Amino acid sequence: MSKPIFELVDQLPTDNMTVKSLRALDFVLPGEWQNTVGFVNTIRTVTGEEDEDLIQQIGDRAVILFNDKSQGYQRALWLYQTIDSAGSALGTAALANKVSQNISFLSFLGNITPKPEKAQTIDFSLKVITELLAFCQINGIPGDSIGDFVGSLAQYSGESLVRMAALVCFDGLVPLGANFLQNALQYIGGMTPSELEQNPAFKQIGDQIPGGSTAGKLGFIGESVSSVSGWMSNFVAGHNLTPQNVASNLSRFVDIADDKLDYLGAFLDMTTNYYEHTGVQTLARRLIERAVAEI
């Protein structure tokens, strides 16, 4: 059983590396993400209601919904948490919680090993799948409905939209370059099932992926990435995103060397948990929306 949902939301950090890096994406989505933290605060923000009795009823129902495993919310949380922890290679607590000074990136260079491009591509693809699977668990669409999920991306806003922006920027553009989508599809097309099976993130979440055998799952992954590539390409083009301007915006709080973008990708991987952070926020919002409908 996970921590209580109210604790998870109460304990969301107001400022750390994850929060700084998401704020750095404000140039892409101005004002879209507010970093709402605190369970009662989230209820007030989502519902616009201030009456304490009502807030109590809504919170109570949200807690009961979350605790009922059959409703899928704990599975969604597990997906968001697992994909983030699978990516981190080194212990990062001290670094991740560094809130005050600019981080001298170069001093950590020795501790960072950029992942090979293929591994980075798999991780990017598995994050796409994680979003799809978590979306289905939270919102109730059948688990392999890629079409419904892709359609829903157009409705994404707030913390969900900023999670996708971070995926495109931090896990796509920065480590894999401007052609990250074409490269991802190419690598997946040429990948063998056993290569996929070696991947640490796949080892963790693989049995949640539809497709039966690993070959079948690889097919599902390819289809999913292909389906979101339209939305992602439009997102990149629509916001004029490049690896350089993403890095430049991050440089407000991390000193970055221009020619070290692949290290930057690994650095972000190690020090941020934006999927888990915004995933908890998305989960809380959806729980509260359902709870307020049901009371």
Add this chain to the structure above:
Amino acid sequence: MIFSRWRQILAPLLLSVLLLVTACGGGKEPSRFEGAQQQKTPAVVQESAKGGSFNKYFPKTSGDYSLTYTQEKKGAAIAKLKKGGKDVAELSITDTVNTPDARDKFKQSTQRIAGYPAATQGTTMTSILVADRFQVKVRSLDTSFSPIDREAWLQKFNLSGIASLK
């Protein structure tokens, strides 16, 4: 002699200090949601209607308005109403067989909409109870969507269709 006197008072003294320290911040206050956290009852019951069975009874939209389904879970279907692309309301149909307490507010209200018991909650919600079981609710997401608008949209649901689900 003095030593044995000290021994007599030491244990109670230490106990008092311990109690004092504990009372002054050793323990965490339980959350206001701890009661719900301790409840072991499932959130949905076996006989609940499936959310998918509600979808076709939502209002039809035209012109500036559009409807986007956002959640479909056992006992609940939720959709966002947009006007000119902007979220203005949340529409939902839920099965109160999962939340019997939700029916209480209708007993306490004399309001009726489309012939069904109606109730308001807070400043943003109006709902009706169909066939003494299905709660149809409209929640304003924008200040432009008034209580009058909520009542109007409640009547646009296929209410007799919803009643037939019982």
